[in-house]
């Protein structure tokens with residue numbers, strides 16, 4: 001069972017790390033996959049997505065990682081210690097990256113089985129620009145809405161690691177409260193994209209569409225700026241899933 005999950009995760013990672021896509025170079029980006037209610041695979045620190053194999057992932061306990069987010073005294077040393085202790089295999093020598101924190105909190109939701117975090121070229125042209133929020137949050141055409149839903153989560157730039165993970169948790173919780181559904185994409189200013197889904201294909205599609213839309217949006221700024229879809233037009237395209245998360249019951253689950 002977990003071997004099949006690992007194989008799917010390897011395929012997803014190689015897809016996202018394929019050099020022509022320009023989603024990640026060197027050790028950039030990371031991916032994860034839910035194993036069971038507590039454990040998940042996450043890319044080991046320094047592994048290269050484009051030619052990763054099963055040995056490039058570490059199995060980690062979600063509850064152990066998430067305890068950090070609620071510890072006001074946690075510092076960089078605590079993060080390193082907890083990430084080391086959270087490894088399922090005591091003989092494991094590889095270390096999960098510091099971005100494991102946000103993978104753990106997104107994998108709290110049972111519908112999120114795979115997470116892909118990348119630094120795509122055009123998406124980051126937007127996210128590293130002065131118009132980051134406006135350009136990343138707008139919707140430009142019906143297919144953009146179909147794949148990425150009506151809205152994404154925007155995260156203003158904050159310190160990577162613990163501070164970033166806490167900011168993501170707060171803003172994803174707020175998104176769920178307002179929208180009643182889980183987000184599909186999280187746009188981090190000055191950093192990159194997180195795509196989540198119940199399959200590797202969902203994560204690939206969201207990442208591909210985010211990057212295609214970003215290329216178009218970047219181009220439109222040379223022609224007077226993007227003509228984003230109106231909320232009314234977005235609502236006509238967007239088929240809202242059941243608002244099962246409106247009550248925030250599951251948002252609290254598993255810490």
Ligand SMILES: [Zn+2]
Nearest residue numbers: 029117191192
């Ligand atoms: Zn990153």
